Amino acid sequence: MKSKNLAFILILLFSLLILTACGKNTSTEPEIAQEIEGESQEIKRISTEELKTNLLKEDWIIVDTRINDAFNGWKLDGVKRGGHIQGATDFAANWLKVEDKDRETKLEKVLAEKGIIAEKNIVLYDANGKDAQTVADYLAKKGFENLYIYDVKEWAADDSLPMESYENYHMLVPASWVNDLIKNNNNGAPYKIFEVSWGEVSEEYNSGHIPGSVHINTDEVEEGPVWNRKSVEELEKFALNNGITSDTTVILYGGDSMAAFRVAVILKYMGVEDISVINGGYNAWVDAGYEVEIKSNEKSPVTSFGVKAPVNANYIVDLPDAKEILLDKENSVLVDIRSWDEHIGETSGYSYISGKGRPAGSLWGRDMEAYRNIDGTMRSATEILKMWQEWNISPEQKLSFFCGTGWRAAEVLFYADVMGLQNISLYDGGWNEWSADADTENSIEIGEPSKK
Template identity: 25%
Template sequence: MKKTAKILFLLLVFAIVLTGCEADISVPGEVGQDIITADEALKVMEEEEVVVVDAQKSGDFEDQHLDGAVNIARNDITTFGPYPNMLADASKIESSLGDNGITNQSKVLIYDNNNNMDAARLWWTMLVYGHSTDNMKVISGGLNALEEAGATFTSGEYEVEALEYKADEKNEDLIATKDEILAQVNNPSDDVAILDVRTADEVSEGIIPGAIHINYVDNNKDNGEFYPPSYIQRYYPDNDITPDKEVIMYCQTSIRAAQSYIALHNAGYRDLKLYDGAWIEWSSDSSTPKAMPTGAPAEPSAQDGS
């Protein structure tokens, strides 16, 4: 009996090696709750009371936006000090959301025309200030996907009744500082991974020592929609970004990093932080160590392009 069990075990191991598949790595959080398809979003708009937020630049919004959408652009949720595109304070967020008819209880659908990055940054900002993940989703593929789904668009300005939004205290657990990054660089922990989501050209000029490079656009399919959680759950562990680690991500100013943040969160990752000062803070400090990247992202062991 023991011999038979051993043979069966060896056959199972051989099958796993032969197929190139690995055992599933469990994720701690709910999967698929943060990102919604354009078709699903249009159905929600018909059936529920929601606020649709267009995260384009104001000029692009005026040229074309979903009929009934409000506009919250990047400048409405960030500040330019001490470094560009850093998280704005609570009072600015309260004004930006409240002035656009959003309350703490509002269900919000967000889209952009920029590889999902600005929509994701607004989603992350609202998360930091306490908005429930049950009440906000990013529309995968943004404006182009909505067009393909048959959405109605308009142009020009809009009017909306201002309401009150009260931000919670900033959740520092979702934000990494330069000192945290430096501590990890100087004394690396196996439980922490630093993720650089910039382009290959950008990282070729320098990277935070020990960081793993995965371009944020790798989260998207060719049509600009996010890959499903099943793909993310293979792609990132194949590159040593596993759900059991604290993952700290950054780009040039951590707008793109927010897109990687939501892709991982949507796939069940929960111990996530955004380094808000980002590469621009790190590289501007002559005392911080810099390194050159090694290798390239691995392909998932079992791809799912759906």
């Protein structure tokens, strides 16, 4: 009997020890949970009716926090309609992850330029239940209080509610679309993926590239000393050597996609119907966590381009055309996509270009960097048009973009095409040709121009 009592007492003591230990654990668990919850602020959710009521009020601002591709027009994360809520601005959650030593300074500038300020009521929307909360937490830490979260799938499901997308948004593709295309082999239709950069050997390509992609050296499409595009005959050989026909789906990208846009513009000029550039370049692919390939892929030539090139001859213009554009100032503009210092003649911008200044009568369209978000994606059309308006550049005019040798201007031309603008072109020779030509009629201006 004593032994049974002793055993019972021991069991009771052991049980008390366990309960005490468990009690200690349970007392700390709420603290841990509370700390984790503290990383995300509790943000009020707004209904569709409330959003409709406040949509056009000056003290409210609607912010799309999804990736840039969704804002442009792609149907991502299960939305019924692509694009953004009419009147919305953008501030993507993934901008907060960009590796840049000046990221915070740049983001502060972006917030100010977009009018995302603490004095306003700010509706942050997404379609994945994550992006809006991420941006809300970021803004809350900055002292923003009037924050609301909304699921854009509700808005997109109602066809009566206004949404906007770019007419040719499909020309800029998300990494997810490219990944799907590779998986389904483009449903059996011919396609090619190219990494584009200068040089026979690309360090970027060799260090890792999208599976199946082939390297294009920009020397394949242009040549010095002016660095204009090559002849139509040479460009056709380039296309055939790379396995490109007029009906091939062509996807281009790069570590910095400027070279990809250069080749994209030339291929459209030639007559390739389905050309796209990965929005955000190779970084967008890597950031999405998709597979990267190291082995080199060889070119696969074809024997016929399919159409007589160039199909879109007016997509790229030369010196005589540029002069005509300058003569018709009411209806056309030669748009300078160089830095301010290049535009006013402080520098030529190139070691091999001696001349400084700008073609007389050309207008400054801002440097190419002004057309990119912090993650290298396309800046919103609203902001691009606002930049142009400051220099009396209208999307209704015939616009021909130029830079030093065609790379920067090609990217901006491509964005203008994505926006759906008509009567647009690349002045291929740019400042390199204009400043070097012996023709004395190539008048040049130096100094700060008037916006009027």
